[in-house]
Amino acid sequence: xxxxxxxxxxxxxxxxxxxxxxxxxxxxxxxxxxxxxxxxxxxxxxxxxxxxxxxxxxxxxxxxxxxxxxxxxxxxxxxxxxxxxxxxxxxxxxxxxxxxxxxxxxxxxxxxxxxxxxxxxxxxxxxxxxxxxxxxxxxxxxxxxxxxxxxxxx
Amino acid sequence: xxxxxxxxxxxxxxxxxxxxxxxxxxxxxxxxxxxxxxxxxxxxxxxxxxxxxxxxxxxxxxxxxxxxxxxxxxxxxxxxxxxxxxxxxxxxxxxxxxxxxxxxxxxxxxxxxxxxxxxxxxxxxxxxxxxxxxxxxxxxxxxxxxxxxxxxxxxxxxxxxxxxxxxxxxxxxxxxxxxxxxxxxxxxxxxxxxxxxxxxxxxxxxxxxxxxxxxxxxxxxxxxxxxxxxxxxxxxxxxxxxxxxxxxxxxxxxxxxxxxxxxxxxxxxxxxxxxxxxxxx
Numbered sequence: 259x260x261x262x263x264x265x266x267x268x269x270x271x272x273x274x275x276x277x278x279x280x281x282x283x284x285x286x287x288x289x290x291x292x293x294x295x296x297x298x299x300x301x302x303x304x305x306x307x308x309x310x311x312x313x314x315x316x317x318x319x320x321x322x323x324x325x326x327x328x329x330x331x332x333x334x335x336x337x338x339x340x341x342x343x344x345x346x347x348x349x350x351x352x353x354x355x356x357x358x359x360x361x362x363x364x365x366x367x368x369x370x371x372x373x374x375x376x377x378x379x380x381x382x383x384x385x386x387x388x389x390x391x392x393x394x395x396x397x398x399x400x401x402x403x404x405x406x407x408x409x410x411x412x
Numbered sequence: 413x414x415x416x417x418x419x420x421x422x423x424x425x426x427x428x429x430x431x432x433x434x435x436x437x438x439x440x441x442x443x444x445x446x447x448x449x450x451x452x453x454x455x456x457x458x459x460x461x462x463x464x465x466x467x468x469x470x471x472x473x474x475x476x477x478x479x480x481x482x483x484x485x486x487x488x489x490x491x492x493x494x495x496x497x498x499x500x501x502x503x504x505x506x507x508x509x510x511x512x513x514x515x516x517x518x519x520x521x522x523x524x525x526x527x528x529x530x531x532x533x534x535x536x537x538x539x540x541x542x543x544x545x546x547x548x549x550x551x552x553x554x555x556x557x558x559x560x561x562x563x564x565x566x567x568x569x570x571x572x573x574x575x576x577x578x579x580x581x582x583x584x585x586x587x588x589x590x591x592x593x594x595x596x597x598x599x600x601x602x603x604x605x606x607x608x609x610x611x612x613x614x615x616x617x618x619x620x621x622x623x624x625x626x627x628x629x630x631x632x633x634x635x636x637x638x639x640x641x642x643x644x645x646x647x648x649x650x651x652x653x654x655x656x657x658x659x660x661x662x663x664x665x666x667x668x669x670x671x672x673x674x675x676x677x678x679x680x681x682x683x684x685x686x687x688x689x690x691x692x693x
Contacts, residue, residue, distance in 0.1 A: 332435045344427040
């Protein structure tokens with residue numbers, strides 16, 4: 259009985275802290291997105307403007323986001339039935355936006371970032387009695403080419 | 413080309429579902445699945461168990477004892493010999509007795525307790541041989557343990573445990589949080605199942621007891637004493653404890669046995685006290 263209560267406690271703590279962390283993270287993401295809105299990020303390989311490039315540089319953003327206990331349990335149960343992993347989607351969204359933001363924050367001097375690419379990998383914990391690795395966190399890696407155009411008339 | 417700066421649209425990639433609602437949906441679905449699996453497994457185990465021969469049961473027990481060897485310390489040879497004789501006498505009243513021998517072993521324990529292990533090994537607490545003890549209490553407890561063999565509770569319990577473990581491991585992996593969670597929930601479920609088994613063993617034991625003594629006097633003494641002891645220690649179990657306990661409360665057991673005694677018109681005659689030479693101080 260106490261073991262069940264212990265799991266329930268972990269569950270409640272995981273949900274509470276996880277929800278607070280997620281809300282704070284999203285608030286932080288939105289604030290920083292607003293602050294860097296003037297730096298456009300494009301997936302195109304070609305520079306879409308007929309301007310001369312003064313400076314270009316590879317910029318990267320890397321982030322690892324972990325799941326809380328609550329999400330882990332719900333996701334494991336959900337994987338039994340199949341369907342949309344709704345709780346996982348916020349994790350992926352947060353990871354992707356944070357990685358792009360970090361990449362943008364590396365190039366405050368740039369006019370534009372082109373050729374944006376995103377890579378995802380699962381960071382798995384391995385059980386003591388299991389050979390299978392389990393997804394407990396995800397890593398998001400964003401990279402692109404930051405460009406500064408030559409000023410007109412120079 | 414004109415580039416219009418825009419923040420990501422939160423309405424597209426962030427799901428609108430509330431996490432708790434998502435959890436409730438998944439939890440409800442999974443609970444329904446577990447309940448169905450539990451009953452199906454119970455039905456299969458109860459159907460298959462009676463068809464398993466005593467030889468096969470003995471082979472299973474041998475496999476268990478290969479890793480957990482059963483050894484009797486024989487600390488109380490006189491009492492053990494007496495108890496074994498009573499056990500053999502009880503077996504003679506039992507028409508469908510298993511083909512393997514039943515063996516009893518007295519061990520030093522601080523409480524009055526007994527349990528029936530796989531393969532016919534019954535362990536008895538030395539506390540039953542305290543001065544003033546009656547043969548009736550001992551015979552009732554012994555025949556109750558024999559009831560577990562009669563209803564093949566070991567095999568059923570093994571079947572339930574193995575079935576659920578296999579299901580959990582197949583679906584979620586051995587050390588998954590879900591497997592641990594499932595095992596905790598089924599543990600509570602198996603406790604309820606275990607309470608039903610205890611009642612079955614009580615009634616079997618009572619019938620054997622009546623055949624042994626010719627009456628039902630003293631059959632409920634042990635349970636009444638334990639109940640009084642708990643009341644004295646103010647250890648009346650809470651509802652949660654009753655639900656999660658392997659054994660039903662002593663009060664319920666006495667009630668069920670008294671009902672059985674009344675139903676079958678068994679007489680209650682004087683109890684037989686244990687000879688002094690068998691007392692363990």
